[in-house]
Amino acid sequence: MTSTVRGEGAHVPSAPEFPMSRATGCPFDPPPALKAEQEQGALRKVRLWDGSTPWLVTRYTDQRTLLADPRISSDITRSGYPSPAPVKGSSFSFILMDDPEHARQRRMVTAPFTIRRVEAMRPAVQRIVDGLIDDMLSGPPRTDLVQAFALPVPSLVICELLGVPYSDHDFFQENSKTLISRSATPEQRGTAHGNLIGYLDELMGHKIARPADDLLSGLGTRVEAGELSRREAAEMGVLLLLAGHETTANMIALGTLALLEHPDQFALLRDTEDPKTVAGAVEELLRYLNITHTGRRRVALEDIEIAGEVIRAGEGIIVPNDIGNRDPEVFADPDRLDLRRDARRHVAFGFGVHQCLGQPLARMELQVVYSTLYRRVPTLRLDTGLEELSFKHDGSVYGVYELPVAW
Ligand code: HEM
Numbered sequence: 446m447t448s449t450v451r452g453e454g455a456h457v458p459s460a461p462e463f464p465m466s467r468a469t470g471c472p473f474d475p476p477p478a479l480k481a482e483q484e485q486g487a488l489r490k491v492r493l494w495d496g497s498t499p500w501l502v503t504r505y506t507d508q509r510t511l512l513a514d515p516r517i518s519s520d521i522t523r524s525g526y527p528s529p530a531p532v533k534g535s536s537f538s539f540i541l542m543d544d545p546e547h548a549r550q551r552r553m554v555t556a557p558f559t560i561r562r563v564e565a566m567r568p569a570v571q572r573i574v575d576g577l578i579d580d581m582l583s584g585p586p587r588t589d590l591v592q593a594f595a596l597p598v599p600s601l602v603i604c605e606l607l608g609v610p611y612s613d614h615d616f617f618q619e620n621s622k623t624l625i626s627r628s629a630t631p632e633q634r635g636t637a638h639g640n641l642i643g644y645l646d647e648l649m650g651h652k653i654a655r656p657a658d659d660l661l662s663g664l665g666t667r668v669e670a671g672e673l674s675r676r677e678a679a680e681m682g683v684l685l686l687l688a689g690h691e692t693t694a695n696m697i698a699l700g701t702l703a704l705l706e707h708p709d710q711f712a713l714l715r716d717t718e719d720p721k722t723v724a725g726a727v728e729e730l731l732r733y734l735n736i737t738h739t740g741r742r743r744v745a746l747e748d749i750e751i752a753g754e755v756i757r758a759g760e761g762i763i764v765p766n767d768i769g770n771r772d773p774e775v776f777a778d779p780d781r782l783d784l785r786r787d788a789r790r791h792v793a794f795g796f797g798v799h800q801c802l803g804q805p806l807a808r809m810e811l812q813v814v815y816s817t818l819y820r821r822v823p824t825l826r827l828d829t830g831l832e833e834l835s836f837k838h839d840g841s842v843y844g845v846y847e848l849p850v851a852w
Pocket of ligand 1: 519539540541551684685686688689690692693696736737741742792793794795796798799800801802803804806807
């Protein structure tokens, strides 16, 4: 590792590169170098792909303090914003905007994600999960769990909620994968984004002509009322479609792998019907795996004093919530997967005004999945060696590309 120089006037050329690499053979743990930064406790500068040197904030309390601070911005177009990869284009969804525009647009799509509305969807999600398990069990006793189960569950659910035809899943899954891959070129990501925008825009046209009882039709009404441009509505559709399936799918597959590697924890979920135990297990898996592993990205709007340093206006900030969730000052023995611990304070859904809009939906889907799959397929096992698996080190959402399982 490089020297420990920090702060204003620091010898920044020594800044370590970010993102850092995970240790071989430890697919569930954040990079050791990130852990070492957290042990030191101080803020420090890191170097990104473009040579820029934003601040890295590793302690849980500092992370939450900063993410709740109105003097930080998520606006990717601001100078100093620490972008994870080269960006093409000028139009973005509200996840990359600041209030008041962020809040105005977010409010337009909040209603379907309230706990009450999400709970009303639970029986339908249970039917989807049971149907996919029936299909698995009626075929040969081995499959790739990603394709057979982990991807279809959240894709079917978000399609139903948005009003997107599930028959188009190959198209939107493929383009979403490219859009969040850091190894794709800016041109490839630009094309994938353009494809998705074009698709959502066309769909929006149909919804405006023939409104149905779904989220996109609701946005269509707002477009007609002049509250939202067609482009803004399409950007929102892309955000919701992508966030709605990619994240939860990776939590299902990676979570299953983590449980198969921890048989005592697998047994706990397999043998329980207690909703509280299942809900607690979901929180712990979210904390432990923290699949959004490239950090929350922000830029300071004003000078901010924190942890003995001053982040100057215009400087970039990276808040890696994966290491925040492994802070021993908040979670005892943080590197142990312990489904019985109280993990509810985790920051896997972020913190502050941009905290995940879809978290009630993600929680409910994961609760249904984790309480059903292992109970119905109690002999589930990995059908390959852990070292044979390919992990999504290159994506902004972490997970496994394939998960061969047998039963
Ligand atoms: C386990 C699954 C999920 C995880 C771990 C996750 C994680 C996150 C995180 C960390 C953020 C904060 C981004 C930031 O601070 O910059 C976020 C925001 C967001 N998530 Fe999720 N998410 C999940 C599922 C979902 C689902 C199912 C949806 C549904 C469509 C969704 C929609 C969103 C949206 C719209 C935002 C932007 C919120 C804003 O900017 O105000 N997410 N998510």
